Amino acid sequence: MDLPDLPEAEHQNIRFADGLVLDCGVTLPELTVAYRTYGTLDAARANAVLVCHALTGDQYPAETSPVTGKEGWWTQVVGPGRPVDTAKYFVICANVLGGCMGSTGPRSLRPDGTRWGTDFPPVTIRDMVRAQKRLVEHLGIERLFAVLGGSMGGMQVLEWAATYPDALFAAVPIATASHHSAQNIAFHEVGRQAIFADPEYHGGRYHEHATIPARGLAVARMAAHITYLSEAALARKFGRRLQNGGLSIFGDMFQVESYLRHQGSTFVRRFDANAYLTITRAMDYFDLAADHGDDLAAAFAGTRARFCVVSFSSDWLFPTRESRALVRALNRAAANVSFVEIPTDKGHDAFLLDEPDFHRTLAGFLAGCAERAGLAR
Amino acid sequence: MNEIGRPGPAHPEPVRFVAKNMRLDLRLIAEMIEPGSRVLDIGSGDGSLIETLSRTRGCDARGIEIDMAEVTRSVAHGLPVMHGDADHDLAEYPDGAFDVVVLSRTLQAVERPREVLRQMLRIGSRAILSFPNFGHWLVRWQLLSTGRMPMTSVWSRPWYETPNIHPCTIRDFMALCEQEGYAIEQWLAVDDAGQRSPWRRFPGLANLFGEQALFRLRKAGAPAGSPAPDGARQSNLR
Numbered sequence: 001m002d003l004p005d006l007p008e009a010e011h012q013n014i015r016f017a018d019g020l021v022l023d024c025g026v027t028l029p030e031l032t033v034a035y036r037t038y039g040t041l042d043a044a045r046a047n048a049v050l051v052c053h054a055l056t057g058d059q060y061p062a063e064t065s066p067v068t069g070k071e072g073w074w075t076q077v078v079g080p081g082r083p084v085d086t087a088k089y090f091v092i093c094a095n096v097l098g099g100c101m102g103s104t105g106p107r108s109l110r111p112d113g114t115r116w117g118t119d120f121p122p123v124t125i126r127d128m129v130r131a132q133k134r135l136v137e138h139l140g141i142e143r144l145f146a147v148l149g150g151s152m153g154g155m156q157v158l159e160w161a162a163t164y165p166d167a168l169f170a171a172v173p174i175a176t177a178s179h180h181s182a183q184n185i186a187f188h189e190v191g192r193q194a195i196f197a198d199p200e201y202h203g204g205r206y207h208e209h210a211t212i213p214a215r216g217l218a219v220a221r222m223a224a225h226i227t228y229l230s231e232a233a234l235a236r237k238f239g240r241r242l243q244n245g246g247l248s249i250f251g252d253m254f255q256v257e258s259y260l261r262h263q264g265s266t267f268v269r270r271f272d273a274n275a276y277l278t279i280t281r282a283m284d285y286f287d288l289a290a291d292h293g294d295d296l297a298a299a300f301a302g303t304r305a306r307f308c309v310v311s312f313s314s315d316w317l318f319p320t321r322e323s324r325a326l327v328r329a330l331n332r333a334a335a336n337v338s339f340v341e342i343p344t345d346k347g348h349d350a351f352l353l354d355e356p357d358f359h360r361t362l363a364g365f366l367a368g369c370a371e372r373a374g375l376a377r
Numbered sequence: 378m379n380e381i382g383r384p385g386p387a388h389p390e391p392v393r394f395v396a397k398n399m400r401l402d403l404r405l406i407a408e409m410i411e412p413g414s415r416v417l418d419i420g421s422g423d424g425s426l427i428e429t430l431s432r433t434r435g436c437d438a439r440g441i442e443i444d445m446a447e448v449t450r451s452v453a454h455g456l457p458v459m460h461g462d463a464d465h466d467l468a469e470y471p472d473g474a475f476d477v478v479v480l481s482r483t484l485q486a487v488e489r490p491r492e493v494l495r496q497m498l499r500i501g502s503r504a505i506l507s508f509p510n511f512g513h514w515l516v517r518w519q520l521l522s523t524g525r526m527p528m529t530s531v532w533s534r535p536w537y538e539t540p541n542i543h544p545c546t547i548r549d550f551m552a553l554c555e556q557e558g559y560a561i562e563q564w565l566a567v568d569d570a571g572q573r574s575p576w577r578r579f580p581g582l583a584n585l586f587g588e589q590a591l592f593r594l595r596k597a598g599a600p601a602g603s604p605a606p607d608g609a610r611q612s613n614l615r
Binding site for chain 1 (some may be wrong): 380437439445448449452453454455456457458459466469471474534593
């Protein structure tokens, strides 16, 4: 599979020449945060909402991606008249640290002009949040009205609430957990090993060989994609329907295979393998309780933020019981917490899909918070 | 949270709360709560009590509800409600997290009423409860005359499928309070026409004619007087 490198695109960004000190002890000599904003910041700078993207998301939730030409990943949630109403809120979304859409990551160039590649230091969810905090401060915002996100975005929301409790009014962790389970780590490891096993990976120096480990990355995406869907959703979409008739070993036999291969092959045209390794590691490493003496409630001690925890009934990657454990920890911290489980058969991906109950919940929660925060309607 | 007197869960749109339509016992409960209190409403249903308390009495009112459709509707209406139930979720809260903990028409449906009461008075300095009175004359008469489990407008489900597994009378409840060391700060019974009963000084009569009972409790050792929150706690409210 001979594929060119990712298309280069201009991403709006801010560069911090003083860099960033990472959890691993390494200091990034400079930090670039690629971001997009929607809506207008009000005079009191009180209506800012930070949207945190998931593992393979980007900073384009509400507009066409310049890289893929596809519609934004959260247009049903972010936009005028949407639950995160850009006519009302000033919405910020940044590419995560370690990503490949313009923020500093393994694809970025070092000050000496060479690519970071596998020399890029390991980052944590907290490092990602620290980078976002720099951006938010740069935009002149002391306190965000809300921080929200699903999956890895939800991990960032939790980290925001724990690390900068006074810098947010409301927190909406969606389809997420306070740590990655052994099962989640195991699935990620299958993906990483697939990338390592691809001869085009060249020990991470694939750029020097003008190639990319497309096969390995595609397999990683295929394995991960299965975890984003429920069995019911796969059965409904594909069942056991055959693609090309009879029994075969090498071609696509079932429609579900063809679907997964398509997912894999489109993914490699928009994502960098080393970024995938970096970000999956950050997710696996995330354990908010471990950072607070193994007491998750301690992470939220004294918090004044209003929380809305959302889970989806058929999500087996971040099941409702993880959300409930989070809610109980928030209760132990006497936090103001709303918690709903949205009934759906769409699995983990439901947070990205058309789920009217979820959207109503989100809109209502934010409206209630806006009323409490005294935001002008 | 229970079957008695709850509006059905089938409203297609969020129900805008209208004060005059609020259930009688909820209106009476709201009157018992000082403005500015931190309140937990267990079994918050459609959220009308917490909405009244937060919008008209400046309370930090939150809800726990077992019916997910009601939870979603409440949160979509901007109310802080979490999915959970009285038997399993109270133990998580720290001591004294609330000024008032409310349990309306649910005590008879929980698994362990005594433990729920203990938790309510651990996490809150006051507990307010309403429950249907199993000592009402019609209930007594039906059992006596037919020899079968009573079926009334309040106790409307047959014994084999009722969620109301722990019915009690007003006198039973008073006895439990005494046994557990709870001081009854205020109580009243409401008759079938929805009028406050005139039998305040005669629990025996209230137990016969009261269809619903309403109690406000505190731990016997706790200071009496107004359960209003102090200023320091107030500043923590958002």
